[in-house]
Amino acid sequence: MKFSQKIRQQADRMFEECYHHPFVQGIGQGKLEKEQLIHYVKQDYEYLNAMIQARALGMAKCKTREDMEMFHTSIGFILNSETHPHHNMCKQAGVRYEDLQGYPLAPVAQHYAKHMLHTAYEGTIGDIIAATLPCPWIYLYVGERLMKEINPDPDHPFYDWISFYGNQEEPRMNVYLDTLDRLAETASEEEKQRWQEHFLEGCQLEYMFFDMAYHASDWPFDREPAALSGRGKQ
Numbered sequence: 001m002k003f004s005q006k007i008r009q010q011a012d013r014m015f016e017e018c019y020h021h022p023f024v025q026g027i028g029q030g031k032l033e034k035e036q037l038i039h040y041v042k043q044d045y046e047y048l049n050a051m052i053q054a055r056a057l058g059m060a061k062c063k064t065r066e067d068m069e070m071f072h073t074s075i076g077f078i079l080n081s082e083t084h085p086h087h088n089m090c091k092q093a094g095v096r097y098e099d100l101q102g103y104p105l106a107p108v109a110q111h112y113a114k115h116m117l118h119t120a121y122e123g124t125i126g127d128i129i130a131a132t133l134p135c136p137w138i139y140l141y142v143g144e145r146l147m148k149e150i151n152p153d154p155d156h157p158f159y160d161w162i163s164f165y166g167n168q169e170e171p172r173m174n175v176y177l178d179t180l181d182r183l184a185e186t187a188s189e190e191e192k193q194r195w196q197e198h199f200l201e202g203c204q205l206e207y208m209f210f211d212m213a214y215h216a217s218d219w220p221f222d223r224e225p226a227a228l229s230g231r232g233k234q
Contacts, residue, residue: 008137011203014200015141018210021207023211024142027161038095039106039218040089041086041090042100043103043109046113051132051135052075052078053120054116054128054131055071056071059072074176083097088161088164092157092158104223106218112205133173133202136173137173140168146166147167
């Protein structure tokens with residue numbers, strides 16, 4: 001069994017629970033509140049910025065142009081194409097996409113972003129692939145299941161979101177799976193254990209991200225720094 005198949009098998013319950021999460025089911029049923037959609041887009045926009053940065057660090061660590069192209073292509077895809085499902089949600093929420101950019105990361109999204117970036121700064125290409133793989137793999141999984149089980153028509157409120165992730169002729173992440181499996185052939189057991197841990201932590205955080213969006217969870221107190229009052233100066 002290939003390394004990618006082994007870690008996917010270990011994460012099977014997490015994939016299943018992500019699909020059955022009320023936020024994902026709300027997408028399938030076309031029933032999410034405006035507040036949930038807005039919070040999701042705000043956080044996902046900033047999360048994807050961290051994903052871009054992590055993959056850019058991966059490209060900087062590559063030794064071959066083939067591996068550089070893998071990271072370069074996915075960065076371009078996030079920048080130029082992955083805005084499409086965000087626009088779908090913004091349309092349903094009745095807000096402008098541009099107005100939801102530049103917001104602070106909520107606790108779960110911040111944890112996830114730091115997980116990826118810390119791994120990218122400290123780790124190898126294998127570490128970076130493992131840490132950034134849960135997002136595209138889980139979204140492919142839930143998208144394909146929604147396409148199959150909901151079978152949405154173009155009038156469905158979230159048809160664009162579902163079809164974007166669930167109707168891929170060839171999964172966009174396949175190049176990452178192939179690369180990870182190639183690296184695993186010569187990796188030590190310690191390296192593979194580390195990659196497995198990165199991947200499984202990311203899968204947990206994917207579930208938590210959906211949960212954060214569903215409950216619109218954020219910091220309990222305002223994070224804007226208060227202006228200095230100047231007290232004490234006489």
